[in-house]
Amino acid sequence: MSDSAADRIVIDDEVLARQVQTLKGVASRIGGITGQAAVSLGGTSFGALNSYLVGPVNHWAGRSAECVSTAGEFSTRMADGVATARTIFAEFEQQTVALLKQIDAAS
Numbered sequence: 001m002s003d004s005a006a007d008r009i010v011i012d013d014e015v016l017a018r019q020v021q022t023l024k025g026v027a028s029r030i031g032g033i034t035g036q037a038a039v040s041l042g043g044t045s046f047g048a049l050n051s052y053l054v055g056p057v058n059h060w061a062g063r064s065a066e067c068v069s070t071a072g073e074f075s076t077r078m079a080d081g082v083a084t085a086r087t088i089f090a091e092f093e094q095q096t097v098a099l100l101k102q103i104d105a106a107s
Contacts, residue, residue: 038065
């Protein structure tokens with residue numbers, strides 16, 4: 001073996017950091033549009049003959065807003081999960097490198 005195993009362990013922290021930032025950005029952008037999806041139409045929005053459409057359209061607009069909000073929450077939760085994984089990977093990497101150095105020193 002030409003290199004120590006400790007020298008070849010690589011967990012790309014930059015990739016994880018970019019992923020966290022991307023997910024946080026998505027959550028922020030989604031949060032900014034949630035209110036827009038929840039806008040209700042007035043009773044005469046489709047005219048008197050089509051006023052029956054307002055209730056269902058408002059219902060589905062509300063459901064759409066819920067979906068958008070849930071997507072934002074999921075993005076935030078994924079960002080938190082990746083950030084936690086990033087911390088755990090870094091700690092594990094440090095512990096593993098230290099252990100492999102001890103093994104190399106003993107041999």
